[in-house]
Amino acid sequence: xxxxxxxxxxxxxxxxxxxxxxxxxxxxxxxxxxxxxxxxxxxxxxxxxxxxxxxxxxxxxxxxxxxxxxxxxxxxxxxxxxxxxxxxxxxxxxxxxxxxxxxxxxxxxxxxxxxxxx
Amino acid sequence: xxxxxxxxxxxxxxxxxxxxxxxxxxxxxxxxxxxxxxxxxxxxxxxxxxxxxxxxxxxxxxxxxxxxxxxxxxxxxxxxxxxxxxxxxxxxxxxxxxxxxxxxxxxxxxxxxxx
Numbered sequence: 001x002x003x004x005x006x007x008x009x010x011x012x013x014x015x016x017x018x019x020x021x022x023x024x025x026x027x028x029x030x031x032x033x034x035x036x037x038x039x040x041x042x043x044x045x046x047x048x049x050x051x052x053x054x055x056x057x058x059x060x061x062x063x064x065x066x067x068x069x070x071x072x073x074x075x076x077x078x079x080x081x082x083x084x085x086x087x088x089x090x091x092x093x094x095x096x097x098x099x100x101x102x103x104x105x106x107x108x109x110x111x112x113x114x115x116x117x118x
Numbered sequence: 119x120x121x122x123x124x125x126x127x128x129x130x131x132x133x134x135x136x137x138x139x140x141x142x143x144x145x146x147x148x149x150x151x152x153x154x155x156x157x158x159x160x161x162x163x164x165x166x167x168x169x170x171x172x173x174x175x176x177x178x179x180x181x182x183x184x185x186x187x188x189x190x191x192x193x194x195x196x197x198x199x200x201x202x203x204x205x206x207x208x209x210x211x212x213x214x215x216x217x218x219x220x221x222x223x224x225x226x227x228x229x230x231x232x233x
Contacts, residue, residue, distance in 0.1 A: 004160075035221065043206050045161075045224035091161070095220065104149070104174055104214075106222055108161040 003027065004092050004109035011114050013082045020067070021077045021112045023092030029053075031097040034075040035106065036066065039089040048090075051075060082116045089113050120144050122225035124209050130231045131199065139194040139228045141209030149214045150192040151222060152184060155206040167192060168214055199232045206230075 005024045013019040025034065036048045049061045051068045059066040067076040079086055092109045122143045131137050143150060152164040166174035167186040181203075183195040192209055206229050210222040 033220075037224070043208075043227040043229065045208055045210075045227075047221055047223055050221055104151070104166045104168070105163050105176075106161075110158075110160055 002109075003107045004094055006092055006109035006112050008112045009110075011112055013079075013114065013116055015084060015116055015118050016081055018078060018080045019082055019114065021079070021090050021092075021114065023075045023077065023109060025073050025075060025092070025094050027073075027094065027096055029096045033095045033097075034066070034068070035093040035095070036064070036075075036077045037091045037093060037108075038086075039091060039111070041088070045091070049077070079114075084116050084118060087114060087116045122209060122211055122223055124207075124225035124228050126228060127226060128229050128231075130233065131196070132233050133199060133201070135199075136195070136197040138196065139207055139209075139230075141192040141194075141225055143190055143192075143209075143211035143223075143225075145211055145213070145223060147211035147213045147223075148189050149212045149220070150186060150189070151210040151212075152192065152194050153208040153210065153224075155208060155227070157205075161208070165194075196230075199230075201232050204230055204232045 003026050032053045035050045038046045049059050049064045051059045051066045058068050063080045065078045089111045091111045093106045125140045149168045154162045163176050164178045165184040170186045181198050185193040206227045208227045209225040212220045212222045
């Protein structure tokens with residue numbers, strides 16, 4: 001089973017509108033971190049936002065917010081007031097804190113390609 | 119320079135060549151990572167170094183040889199590669215034991231083409 005599922009291969013949004021990118025995850029750990037990265041066509045993976053599993057409040061970082069629903073195992077990224085420069089690939093990732101196994105690994109989803117239209 | 123830098127940004131090599139990728143982090147981090155990103159595949163973790171010691175080798179073929187001489191520098195030595203090794207190679211660093219769930223910060227990547 002996939003650990004990180006991003007069901008939207010591609011999304012379109014009008015400039016200045018908000019958009020939600022979906023991410024669901026699968027883990028049996030109680031302690032884990034969830035991350036979102038942006039990858040423009042240039043290739044660099046840019047860190048956007050993270051959420052710890054014990055954080056009670058949803059993370060926010062400027063125009064980015066993470067809609068964390070622990071019971072549903074979802075960690076959707078919300079981008080408000082989209083800009084043309086937001087057009088990129090967006091990846092959801094998870095780091096688990098299990099003992100006895102790899103706790104360095106970030107597991108990535110397959111990504112969602114966001115296109116912002118003028 | 120700030121953040122994580124990688125050189126070269128683009129590399130074309132033949133299957134018999136030997137080349138090296140370089141990564142440098144200016145963030146004061148104590149862990150460094152190599153990832154491979156092939157077309158239409160999720161990122162794959164290749165190697166992890168923590169405090170200059172290799173702590174993870176994710177079943178990577180021996181034609182890829184990492185080196186971490188200090189906490190700021192990471193190399194990936196390449197020899198006798200195959201065309202299927204063509205990919206974007208990303209370096210990342212993080213501060214293990216800190217807050218923010220050891221967030222990994224990535225460099226711009228090296229786009230490798232093996233002929």
